[in-house]
Amino acid sequence: MAVTEAPVRELAPEPRGRLLDWLTTTDHKKIGILYLVNSFSFFAVGGIFALLMRTELARPGQQLIGAHGYNELFTIHGTLMIFLVIFPILAGLGNYFVPLQIGALDMAFPRINALSFWLLPVGGLTILSGFVAKGGAAACGWTCYAPLNEQLGTGVDLWLAGLILVGTASILGAINFIVTILRMRAPGMTMMRVPVFVWSILATSLLVILAAPVLTAGLIMLFADRRLGTSFFDPAHGGVALLWQNVFWFFGHPEVYMLILGAWGVVTEILSVFSGKPIFSYRGIVLSFLMITALSFTVWAHHMFATGAVELPFFSVTTELISIPTGVLFFVWLGTLWKGKLRFEVPMLFALGFIALFLIGGIDGVWAASPAMDFAIHDTYWVVAHLHYVLFGGTLFGIMAGMYYWFPKMSGRMLSRKLGQWHFWLQFIGFNVTFFPMHILGLRGMPRRIADYAPDRGWSFLNLVATVGAFLIAISLLIFLANVITTLRKPRTAPPDPWQANTLEWATSSPPPPHNFDVLPPIHSNRPVYDARLAEARLTDRGSG
Amino acid sequence: MSAAEITDERVARGTSGPILGMVLFVASEAMFFATFFGAYFTIREASPTWPPKGIPHLEIGIATVLTIILVSSSFVLQQGVRAIRKGHARRFQAWLAATLALGASFLALQLYDYSQLGFGLKDGIFGTLFYVMTSLHMAHVFGGVVFLGLVFTQARTGQLSPSRHESLEAGAIYWHFVDVVWVGLYTVFYLLTPR
Numbered sequence: 001m002a003v004t005e006a007p008v009r010e011l012a013p014e015p016r017g018r019l020l021d022w023l024t025t026t027d028h029k030k031i032g033i034l035y036l037v038n039s040f041s042f043f044a045v046g047g048i049f050a051l052l053m054r055t056e057l058a059r060p061g062q063q064l065i066g067a068h069g070y071n072e073l074f075t076i077h078g079t080l081m082i083f084l085v086i087f088p089i090l091a092g093l094g095n096y097f098v099p100l101q102i103g104a105l106d107m108a109f110p111r112i113n114a115l116s117f118w119l120l121p122v123g124g125l126t127i128l129s130g131f132v133a134k135g136g137a138a139a140c141g142w143t144c145y146a147p148l149n150e151q152l153g154t155g156v157d158l159w160l161a162g163l164i165l166v167g168t169a170s171i172l173g174a175i176n177f178i179v180t181i182l183r184m185r186a187p188g189m190t191m192m193r194v195p196v197f198v199w200s201i202l203a204t205s206l207l208v209i210l211a212a213p214v215l216t217a218g219l220i221m222l223f224a225d226r227r228l229g230t231s232f233f234d235p236a237h238g239g240v241a242l243l244w245q246n247v248f249w250f251f252g253h254p255e256v257y258m259l260i261l262g263a264w265g266v267v268t269e270i271l272s273v274f275s276g277k278p279i280f281s282y283r284g285i286v287l288s289f290l291m292i293t294a295l296s297f298t299v300w301a302h303h304m305f306a307t308g309a310v311e312l313p314f315f316s317v318t319t320e321l322i323s324i325p326t327g328v329l330f331f332v333w334l335g336t337l338w339k340g341k342l343r344f345e346v347p348m349l350f351a352l353g354f355i356a357l358f359l360i361g362g363i364d365g366v367w368a369a370s371p372a373m374d375f376a377i378h379d380t381y382w383v384v385a386h387l388h389y390v391l392f393g394g395t396l397f398g399i400m401a402g403m404y405y406w407f408p409k410m411s412g413r414m415l416s417r418k419l420g421q422w423h424f425w426l427q428f429i430g431f432n433v434t435f436f437p438m439h440i441l442g443l444r445g446m447p448r449r450i451a452d453y454a455p456d457r458g459w460s461f462l463n464l465v466a467t468v469g470a471f472l473i474a475i476s477l478l479i480f481l482a483n484v485i486t487t488l489r490k491p492r493t494a495p496p497d498p499w500q501a502n503t504l505e506w507a508t509s510s511p512p513p514p515h516n517f518d519v520l521p522p523i524h525s526n527r528p529v530y531d532a533r534l535a536e537a538r539l540t541d542r543g544s545g
Numbered sequence: 546m547s548a549a550e551i552t553d554e555r556v557a558r559g560t561s562g563p564i565l566g567m568v569l570f571v572a573s574e575a576m577f578f579a580t581f582f583g584a585y586f587t588i589r590e591a592s593p594t595w596p597p598k599g600i601p602h603l604e605i606g607i608a609t610v611l612t613i614i615l616v617s618s619s620f621v622l623q624q625g626v627r628a629i630r631k632g633h634a635r636r637f638q639a640w641l642a643a644t645l646a647l648g649a650s651f652l653a654l655q656l657y658d659y660s661q662l663g664f665g666l667k668d669g670i671f672g673t674l675f676y677v678m679t680s681l682h683m684a685h686v687f688g689g690v691v692f693l694g695l696v697f698t699q700a701r702t703g704q705l706s707p708s709r710h711e712s713l714e715a716g717a718i719y720w721h722f723v724d725v726v727w728v729g730l731y732t733v734f735y736l737l738t739p740r
Contacts, residue, residue, distance in 0.1 A: 108562045171570075171573050174569075175570055179565050179569070209573045210573070213574065213577035214577070214579075216577060217577050217578075220677075220681070230673035230677060231673050232677075237673075238597055239588060239673070240587055240591050243587050246583075
C-alpha cells in the first residue's frame, strides 16, 4: 500500500531520497497512506494475538499459553485494535479524503498533521515494548480497572505512556480536521453540501476533542498513583477505586462512536454510489450524527450497571435513546438502496455486509441497555460477541468497503474483483462462524477473559467452531494482502472516476497530483461530480442532436 | 477554476485557522481539567471529613496574591492585544513583557508556597489532589510563558503587525484559559475547603 509514484518535483529542486521523502512528508495524502500502512501493520500483530487466543481456547485444558500470557494477549489485542488499528485507519482515510472531498489543497496544519501521525507508531511500540519489560506487558484488559491496574508491573506504565502519546496524537489530529473542514472548503462547498464522510469525521473529531483529554487525565492519575505515590484510586488512602471506571468510560463510550462514525460515513457514500441514487436523507444522516455525538456523553455508566453504584434507569434510558438516531441511519441506508440500480462491486458487498452485521451488533446493544439483561450477560462472551459485531462486523467491514472503493484513487490501480469477492465471502462467513457462537457461549455463562474452561460446561464445541472461524478470517485477510501486493505491481490504469461516484475526490486524477486539483468542477450540491457528469452528458446529447 | 484562483479566494475570505485551532485546543484542555475537578468532587463526596484529618490548614495569603498576579496578567495581556490591533508596536511589547514578568513571578511564588505548606504529594488524598491539580496547572502556566515568550521574540524581530498577529491572539486565548483554571483551583482549595 505504501507505494505511490514519486511526486512531481517542481517545488523541491533538490530531489530527496524516496525514504526521506516519506519520513518528512507533510502531504495529507502521503500521511494518509502512512496511517494505513502503520495501522494495518498493528492489525497484523493484534490479529496474530487473536489467533493465539483462539488456538488456546479451541479445546479445554492449557495447551499453548499460560494464564498470565493470555491476560497480556487480550489486553494488548484490545488496546492495539482500538487505539492503533480501527481509529487510525479511519483517521488515515480521513487524512487522505477529507481535503479532497471538500476541494482543499491540504489539511489546515500540515506539520501538526505529520506530528500527529508520527506519535502513533511511537505510542504503539511503547505499548508493545511491555512484552520485554519486567513482569510482561499490561495484563489488565484494555479497560485496566482499579485496583488491578495499580498492582501489575512495568508493562502498565508503558501502556499508560503509549496511550498518552496516542491520545495526544488524536487530539492534535482532531483539531486539524475540524479547522480544515470549517475553514478550507472550496467556494460553493457549503456545510450542507460536504460529503457525509466529512460530516462523520467532523463528528468524530468533536468527540475526540471532548473525550480524549478525559482519558489522558485518567491515565495521568493512574501513572501518578503507580509511580509518584498519590492515591486517586486507592481507597486505603482516601481515594475511590470506582473513579477509574467513571473516568475511563466517560471517555470510553464516546470512543465507541469515534470508532464507528467514520465507517458510517464511508458506507453511506458507497451505498449511494452503487445504488445510483442520492442519499435517501442527507439531512437525516447529518442530524443523526450530531445527535449521537451529543448523546454519547450521557451513556457511559451503562458499562457499570453491575457495580451497583450508578443510576440504572437514567443510563438505561439514555442508552435506549441513542439507538433512535442509529435506527434512523438504518432507514436512510435502506431508503438509499430502495429501487436503486444496485451494482454488486466489492465495495458494495462490504457495505451490505456492514449493514447486516452492524444491525446484529446494534440490536445486541439495545438488549444490553436493559439492566435486567445486563446483569445476566455482564462480562460474559455475549459482550465479546456484541463488541466484535459492532467493531469488526461494523467498522472493519466499513473500512474494507472504503479500502476497495478508494484503492484506485490512492494507487491508480483497481484491486482484483475476483480476489475481492473471495475476500468478502470468506471474511463474512468466517466472521459469523467466529462471533455468532459467542452469543450462545455467553448465554451459557462463559465468562470473558479466561484462558481455560472445564470440559463439562458444554462450551467446548462452540469454542472449537469459533476458532475455526478465526482462521477463516485470517485466510480472508491474507487474500486481501495478496490482492493489494499483486495489484501494486501492475501499471496504473485506473481512470479518475471508475465507479461513477459523486464526490470531489473523483474529479481529479488517480492518484491525485501533489496539489490535489488542476480544475475543480462547480459545486452546487452534495454530488458535484455527479452534476458534472450529467452536464457533460447533456452537452454530448446536444452536440450529437 | 484553477488551483491558484481557489487559493486566492480563500485568502480573501480571511481564514483564522490558528485561532480556531487554539479555541478547540482550549476546549480539550477544559475537558482535561474538568476531569480533575470531577475527581476532586467525587473523592470529597466519598470522604467522611473534608479536609481529611492531619492536613495543616491551607493559608490563603500567598494564594490570594497568586490569584491577583494571574488575573491581572490577563488584563495586562489584553491591553497588549488592543495595542497591537491599533498598531502601537512599542506599547504592545511593553504590555507583553509585563505579562511575561507576571507569569514568571506566579511560577516563582507558587514554588515558594509549595515549600511552606507542610504537607506533601504523598500525604493522603488531599496532598494527591492539591499537588497534582496545581502542578498540572503550573505546567500550563509555564507552557504559556514559553509560548508568549516566543511571541515576544516574534514581536522583537518585527514579524507581527496590526493585521497579522494570530500567534498573539491565540496565545492570549490560552493565557486567559489558564487564568480561569487557576480561579477554579483557588475556589476549590481555598474558598470551599472548610477550616
